[in-house]
Amino acid sequence: MQVPSAQATAASSLLALEEVSCRFGGLLALDRVSLQVQPGEIFGLIGPNGAGKTTLFNLISGVGRPTAGSIRWSDGAINGLPPDRINRLGIGRTFQNLHLFQRLSCLENVLIGLHHSARAPLLPALLGRRSFRQSQGELRQRALELLELVDLADTARQPAGSLPYGSQRRLEIARALATAPRLLLLDEPAAGMNPIEKEELSALIRRLRSRFDLTVLVIEHHVPLMMSLCDRLAVLNFGRRIALGTPESVRHDPAVIEAYLGVSA
Amino acid sequence: MSDLSLLVQMGFGALLALSVYLPLRCGQLSLATPGFYVIGGYVAALLSTSWSALSGDGAGYPLTSLALELVVAALVAAAVALVLGRPVLQLRGIYLAIATIALVEILRVLNLNLAWSGGAVGIFGIPQPFAGPGGYALATWVLLALVCWLCARLEDMRLGRAMAAIRDDELAARCMGIPSADVKLTAFVISAVIAALTGVLAAHFLNTWNARQGGFDASITTLAFVVFGGSRIWLGPVLGGLVITALPELLRPVGDLRLILFGLVILLGPILFPQGLITPERLARLQQTL
Ligand SMILES: Nc1ncnc2c1ncn2[C@@H]1O[C@H](COP(=O)(O)OP(=O)(O)O)[C@@H](O)[C@H]1O
Ligand SMILES: [Mg+2]
Numbered sequence: 001m002q003v004p005s006a007q008a009t010a011a012s013s014l015l016a017l018e019e020v021s022c023r024f025g026g027l028l029a030l031d032r033v034s035l036q037v038q039p040g041e042i043f044g045l046i047g048p049n050g051a052g053k054t055t056l057f058n059l060i061s062g063v064g065r066p067t068a069g070s071i072r073w074s075d076g077a078i079n080g081l082p083p084d085r086i087n088r089l090g091i092g093r094t095f096q097n098l099h100l101f102q103r104l105s106c107l108e109n110v111l112i113g114l115h116h117s118a119r120a121p122l123l124p125a126l127l128g129r130r131s132f133r134q135s136q137g138e139l140r141q142r143a144l145e146l147l148e149l150v151d152l153a154d155t156a157r158q159p160a161g162s163l164p165y166g167s168q169r170r171l172e173i174a175r176a177l178a179t180a181p182r183l184l185l186l187d188e189p190a191a192g193m194n195p196i197e198k199e200e201l202s203a204l205i206r207r208l209r210s211r212f213d214l215t216v217l218v219i220e221h222h223v224p225l226m227m228s229l230c231d232r233l234a235v236l237n238f239g240r241r242i243a244l245g246t247p248e249s250v251r252h253d254p255a256v257i258e259a260y261l262g263v264s265a
Numbered sequence: 266m267s268d269l270s271l272l273v274q275m276g277f278g279a280l281l282a283l284s285v286y287l288p289l290r291c292g293q294l295s296l297a298t299p300g301f302y303v304i305g306g307y308v309a310a311l312l313s314t315s316w317s318a319l320s321g322d323g324a325g326y327p328l329t330s331l332a333l334e335l336v337v338a339a340l341v342a343a344a345v346a347l348v349l350g351r352p353v354l355q356l357r358g359i360y361l362a363i364a365t366i367a368l369v370e371i372l373r374v375l376n377l378n379l380a381w382s383g384g385a386v387g388i389f390g391i392p393q394p395f396a397g398p399g400g401y402a403l404a405t406w407v408l409l410a411l412v413c414w415l416c417a418r419l420e421d422m423r424l425g426r427a428m429a430a431i432r433d434d435e436l437a438a439r440c441m442g443i444p445s446a447d448v449k450l451t452a453f454v455i456s457a458v459i460a461a462l463t464g465v466l467a468a469h470f471l472n473t474w475n476a477r478q479g480g481f482d483a484s485i486t487t488l489a490f491v492v493f494g495g496s497r498i499w500l501g502p503v504l505g506g507l508v509i510t511a512l513p514e515l516l517r518p519v520g521d522l523r524l525i526l527f528g529l530v531i532l533l534g535p536i537l538f539p540q541g542l543i544t545p546e547r548l549a550r551l552q553q554t555l
Contacts (some may be wrong), residue, residue, distance in 0.1 A: 062440075083436070084442050084444045087441060101438075115441065178423055181529075
């Protein structure tokens with residue numbers, strides 16, 4: 001896969017944020033953030049707690065609206081669209097604070113992600129005709145394959161809420177994948193995982209990218225993991241984008257060292 | 266009251282309980298059911314008493330006319346639900362409950378004061394399509410069976426899954442591409458249609474119809490059906506509707522004590538079974554032991 005250059009242009013980008021701001025009362029959670037994500041890249045977003053990373057995901061996925069600036073997807077503005085419309089345009093997401101359908105089984109969680117693939121003629125569905133049962137069987141098969149991909153096939157029948165933390169995070173990924181996104185937003189997918197699980201997750205994200213032709217935007221605190229996983233990174237601090245570029249250039253950026261990495265270096 | 270009449274009333278209870286259950290299945294506490302029940306009843310009462318062509322020439326009121334009333338009532342209820350649903354369903358939780366109770370009350374006051382609804386006395390002499398309670402019992406239970414079947418099919422369909430998703434976590438459902446406003450509206454419209462169809466049968470069965478058929482009390486009673494029986498699977502509201510409607514009649518032999526006993530059952534049910542009598546888990550365990 002070709003790795004896009006750090007100076008990618010807005011014209012070729014899949015997602016482009018232009019001077020996006022988001023204000024909550026007196027708090028400017030995002031302050032004129034601009035960035036472009038190129039097709040096929042794994043783009044990392046790092047920064048201290050409260051820097052505005054999750055807020056940025058919320059704006060992209062339609063959960064919140066920017067108070068200024070614009071968000072362009074392919075070649076249309078999507079700011080202000082509701083989350084279900086944005087998902088239909090090809091943007092899937094997971095949640096930092098887990099939003100699974102707790103009481104439903106893992107399989108049902110993924111089946112719900114397959115909602116728009118599950119369209120079936122009403123009458124055969126109501127009558128439980130064979131054509132309907134067959135299409136439902138195929139749907140279940142697809143859901144099971146997605147569960148298998150994240151190593152959860154064995155727990156397909158268990159309620160999502162009963163899974164260990166790490167498994168719930170992977171289930172969120174499978175459910176988001178079921179919506180057939182072109183861009184996947186992962187909000188701290190490795191939180192609560194042990195080092196081995198983190199490595200496995202990193203490999204999984206790469207595998208998913210090549211298998212589904214995905215572009216990935218990922219938030220994660222574990223800096224070494226992000227350095228090895230991401231093609232490019234942006235660093236947020238107090239709502240501002242303070243750095244942007246390849247892992248190598250970000251690592252040596254003085255502003256980053258001072259604001260963020262400096263703490264651990 | 267004859268046993269067959271009780272059976273009819275129980276069927277009405279179960280149908281109205283299912284009407285409350287459907288919005289609840291996607292997390293919407295709507296208490297508008299009695300309002301649509303009243304609308305259905307008025308459609309039947311007005312059509313059958315004021316449009317003589319419907320009465321036919323035979324002795325009884327023709328079943329085809331009853332069928333026509335059912336269709337008209339369903340269409341009217343669906344149209345009202347479609348128009349009211351968009352704005353009302355933007356409210357959440359207890360606010361939606363209060364707004365829908367208010368709608369039912371507004372409708373009641375309107376019907377009390379408008380000329381065409383017969384005002385406070387209502388509409389009398391609604392013709393009888395069936396010779397006795399047996400026919401009503403059959404019609405009611407056929408309708409109940411149809412609605413139960415629809416609810417059971419929902420469990421297998423994507424609409425049912427989308428409803429469950431919204432109930433569990435609406436934000437997540439929307440981020441998975443589910444148009445939650447449309448799904449909630451669909452549930453609301455189906456709920457309205459069920460209530461209106463029940464109203465049509467009830468108006469003929471009772472022979473008279475007036476504004477008092479629906480109001481705050483009715484909203485609470487229909488909610489009690491679902492709280493008592495359980496709202497997580499369709500069997501719950503059916504059982505709740507049947508039992509709570511039958512209870513006052515079944516307790517008649519104990520005389521004055523019956524209201525106290527009735528109250529106790531309604532009170533103890535939710536305390537002992539907070540999720541209602543019937544839950545999917547309890548049902549699964551029952552199936553295993555059988
Ligand atoms: N809905 C909201 N209302 C008010 N303040 C919010 C809201 N969402 C986030 N914030 C605030 O915005 C800032 C950025 O939060 P967040 O985006 O969650 O940071 P991060 O994900 O980088 O840790 C925080 O100070 C947070 O308290
Ligand atoms: Mg966050």
